[in-house]
Amino acid sequence: MRVWLLDTGTLVIDQSHITWNQGAGTPVRFPTYGVLVEHEDGLLLFDTGYDLEHVNEVLPFELPEQEVSQTIPAQVELCGFAASDVAMVVNSHLHFDHVGGNKHLPAAEVLVDAREIAQGRNCEPFEALGYSDRTWDHGAARLVPISGDVEVAPGVRLFETPGHTIGHYSMLLTGAPDSRPMLFIADVTYTQDSYDRGVQAGFHHDPVAGVRSIQRVKDLAAEHRADIFLTHDLEAWGTYRHAPEHYTI
């Protein structure tokens, strides 16, 4: 498999949003990205970043920085494909910074946890901003509700890791035996520091489930000898390869 990390721009939140109840008062800029996987079954994209127009309209206080080159169509083209080549989208969950590019992928089946779809359509009051971008739910979207751990293609496994949201998934990519598997934990924890200390984000649906999911991704990483990829850590992001550079596993 070839794997590209697609840069979809940055946002700013408070440190206490990253490490629940800790560090209030310090703004932190953090990255968002999608993961493009070229697989023998087709082109797959895990998460699609945020839509700049939506954030400017609904959450301008998160100070978005996203160039045209950091939109999903531009990033997919950077890897030598067209947006219409993407056959399958998996959304780890339906928060606005993970679904913003869905609407640009007309040919894709969109796999999302079944409870997550229901929650995205009818969320708790405290989740309203998280689920504020509903464009994933457009009429032509080919939503495929999934549940439980599932292997969506050989070597592409999704693991249930709820807590941050009700139907949150992490993705494990397993390639050639001599390569390190890649584990994308999405928003189980945002940063290396919070991963190491086991601190979930201030945004969450079920913090007890969140504690279990942090342990789960640590166990998965150990069991599969996988490299962990953090979603919202600017320092870690700086150490990853960005499209058009890629990983081969």
Added chain:
Amino acid sequence: MRVWLLDTGTLVIDQSHITWNQGAGTPVRFPTYGVLVEHEDGLLLFDTGYDLEHVNEVLPFELPEQEVSQTIPAQVELCGFAASDVAMVVNSHLHFDHVGGNKHLPAAEVLVDAREIAQGRNCEPFEALGYSDRTWDHGAARLVPISGDVEVAPGVRLFETPGHTIGHYSMLLTGAPDSRPMLFIADVTYTQDSYDRGVQAGFHHDPVAGVRSIQRVKDLAAEHRADIFLTHDLEAWGTYRHAPEHYTI
């Protein structure tokens, strides 16, 4: 019934701890207090404030301000009783700022939600500071686990309002027909602002349950035409009668 609010001093937390994920970076000083009820069945105390020595040792960053006159024994004496006269303690929940005076009440039965007792003894990692004062669990404590809505004495009713913690109770006092019932919502919401807007505290065990409990206390207040008493709102606290002044209902 005669009802006294016992001043047990103040603490400082961040605004985002009071209004979950909102207002990060602004420190807020807030009151803590107990509710002493002189009832024909005996003297009852709902919550017992914090222990200064404990906070100075474990949470000094909450900048406690508590005079000797603001300890539970001193406050109970201010109302004309001795600490040993208190026959029943009810803890809304077992966080340190609601149980600190328990150890000074040797004669009391101590009513606490059964799940709350288990949680206080073996909590989630994110609850460790909240449950850090374990002196309520001393060997001589006469703990009485309770569950469900319960009338602990005529006119003294406890209502399950979980979310902030797993076994959180609110207390409704109903007196003479021509008096307004008093509803003590403990930590369902901390302030008038967060009550009005339906925003729970950043400290919580189950935020979905928390949303339901906010609605529940609002429904209870409407049904019983009760006055709401907020626990951690310095401005509201300034409008209440403080011991030795009392309410008669």
